[in-house]
Amino acid sequence: MTIALSELLNIPNPKSYKVHLANWNGESQPLDVFVRDREEWRLWNCWRSKRNDFNRKYVLSLIDYYHEPNTWLFGGVFEVVSRSAEPRTLSYESLLTDQYQNLIGRLKISWTRNGRQRARQLEGIVEQLLIKEILSEQYSGEHFCGFENINHNFSVIENIIKLEKADWKSSLENVKGVYAITDKSNGKVYIGSAYGDSGIWSRWSCYVYTGHGFNDELTKLITSKGLGYARENFMFSLLEYRPMRTDDKAIIDRETYWKNVFQSRVPFGYNRN
Template identity: 30%
Template sequence: MPVEFAGNAERMPLTLGPLLLDAGIDETRALVIRHAFVTEPEESGLTGLHADSTHAEILAYTATQSSDPRRFPTVPPPLWIVFLREGGDQARLWGVVENRGEISRNEAVRTFDIVETDHMDELRGRLVLGWRSPRTWRMNATTASTYPVAGIADAEPIPFPGFDRLILNHAQLKAVMHEPRYASWRTALSSVLGIYLITHTRDGRHYIGKADGEESIRQRWHAYATNGHGGNIELKRLDPSSFRFSLLRVFDPATPTREINAAESHFKNALDSVRYGLNRN
């Protein structure tokens, strides 16, 4: 049944509109898409989706749209809110992507440069929308904003993978710092100091950083989650969506600062991150 919230005089059903507003999405500049698991005809040029489609396959499927203006807008808006069909009259949020423009087309299909955003990240896979028009697969967000929220599932806790297996992109880092399902990760990162690595994935350059004294890894990484650069001059010039975060070595909070400094110097030398990377000294 639809989710409700208390109004001044009565309980009213929650709709998509307030969630878009809370996520900072202008519904006049957004498109809502509901993918179904289908096998596309060969002549369409589309690949189709199935229940076992990977995240990358869904992203690629979303980027490829029909060249027929009756099927897809000639000038689509900059944000696409993507759902996956669930039953005949519901849809579950997959994610929100930014449309950076058309990059190719032929008689059958157009391909767009789309990138994932962190809009509504905390609702991915959890938000289920009542879909009033089962035969309609895309619409303007102004129309979809009136659709009722059928449910928002509790976020399942995600086990901490261990310090030596931790690799996060910037969107994932922000989720770790804020979402309830990552509470155990924040606890673990609060318990250690250490040396961390930021890789700029577009060109492979490295930045070696440290958390020492009273600043834990969690506190240091929270700064990167907040502003993307943590105050580092070289990182300010770059797009944080291209960063990948990992840990090189962790230390107990009682470890002397000189030992952490020595480890930081070792990794800067080992990875040559001053001469060829993003460290300035």
């Protein structure tokens, strides 16, 4: 049995609300922003386009839950307390209200969007918004998916490491291995490895905080284009993992093997040797 959002949320005057449909903006996923920085997420609800999308008193924010199709995570209700006439600036001052705060980051909603609208009038879609699930606790990032299933955007790995997600950390800090970083913008691959006393967690933490992990070609790229380039374009995958007791030479040999498989050396990829 499906339950409409209107049966859970008591909104006596839907015409006072605009729905903010927050999704990929070309640089960041709002779900990742919501997890890593709530002030940054608030600013997502202050942005004004030329169309003056949020021209009502309240903004009901829904976050594209990109792990699942046609699913949105409730991101709170914001009150627009002031407006500027200047378009394409942070021209709203929007503050999080106490409306339904116990459901922020917990309520998942099913709705299929037609087109690319960023804002909709609540009264026009409120009966189409269906409750999919209420999480037992606020969403704080993806659970560990298993070594063989890692194929994640830089921004997802960034959140996992900065939040020190326990299930990911306990898994990745206790294995050596070989990994691939793929640049989605051009298809180039960097093959790297973690060995010695450093597990995958430690090695990937270096990428998160630098964008390049001090690899020569990636350092040149990120120095030129900035950390935002890594967030937008880099994908991490784990090709092989081994116990920490594995001899380092075995890991290095497997790294060489995968470099040959992917033809990842310059000029075809980002490996120098």
